[in-house]
Amino acid sequence: TSKVNILGVRFQRGTMEQIVSRAMEFMEGQKTGTIYTPNPEIVMEAYGNPEVMAALNRGDLVIPDGIGVVLASRIIGEPLPERVAGFDTVQMLFAKMAEQGRTAYFLGAAPGVAKEAACRMEEKYPGLKVLGAEDGYFKEEESPARIERINACRPDLLLVGLGAPRQELWIDRHKSRLEVKLCAGVGGSFDVMAG
Numbered sequence: 001t002s003k004v005n006i007l008g009v010r011f012q013r014g015t016m017e018q019i020v021s022r023a024m025e026f027m028e029g030q031k032t033g034t035i036y037t038p039n040p041e042i043v044m045e046a047y048g049n050p051e052v053m054a055a056l057n058r059g060d061l062v063i064p065d066g067i068g069v070v071l072a073s074r075i076i077g078e079p080l081p082e083r084v085a086g087f088d089t090v091q092m093l094f095a096k097m098a099e100q101g102r103t104a105y106f107l108g109a110a111p112g113v114a115k116e117a118a119c120r121m122e123e124k125y126p127g128l129k130v131l132g133a134e135d136g137y138f139k140e141e142e143s144p145a146r147i148e149r150i151n152a153c154r155p156d157l158l159l160v161g162l163g164a165p166r167q168e169l170w171i172d173r174h175k176s177r178l179e180v181k182l183c184a185g186v187g188g189s190f191d192v193m194a195g
């Protein structure tokens, strides 16, 4: 099987390169793909929270962000090939997207941060277009308005950085309404991208 079960969370087996190739395939398809990058803390959270567990396991590409998950896979005799950190995976994805003139939308972090991250990433990956960027401090009632703005842009990739597990639950709840090719939970990545 291509999945490795760590305390109930089913991780995708594959190198970063292979994961990014799979992610790019979603950009050709019709169904909205999802990427989650749980670290050991989130695996423990999911272990005690069925709602989080179910959301993670409905993800298309669940990748091991943290050497702890890789070590656990070795202990149970079903080794995952390598740590596939969410941040690095997104950087590799941006590079591929830039070659094809693909588009993204950033949702998350404190006001101003996602916009700054967007400018930096467009500079770093010429060809990549970030169609919109907004903060992640909003109430659930505001989600429909947020989704409307995202859908108006129809980005190829939506990055959601609301912290785990809020971002995974948000993506899982709304993915059927999101008109995007691929949606990824990215934790605090916008803060890092913004420098």
Ligand code: UDP
Pocket (backbone or CB within 6 Å): 108, 109, 110, 135, 136, 137, 138, 161, 162, 163, 164, 186, 187, 188, 189, 190, 191
């Ligand atoms: N965040 C947000 N909305 C919230 C709570 C947090 O957008 O309601 C953002 C926060 O500003 C930060 C990210 O979510 O950019 C969470 O980062 P953290 O490093 O705490 O999470 P992790 O990477 O561990 O999931």
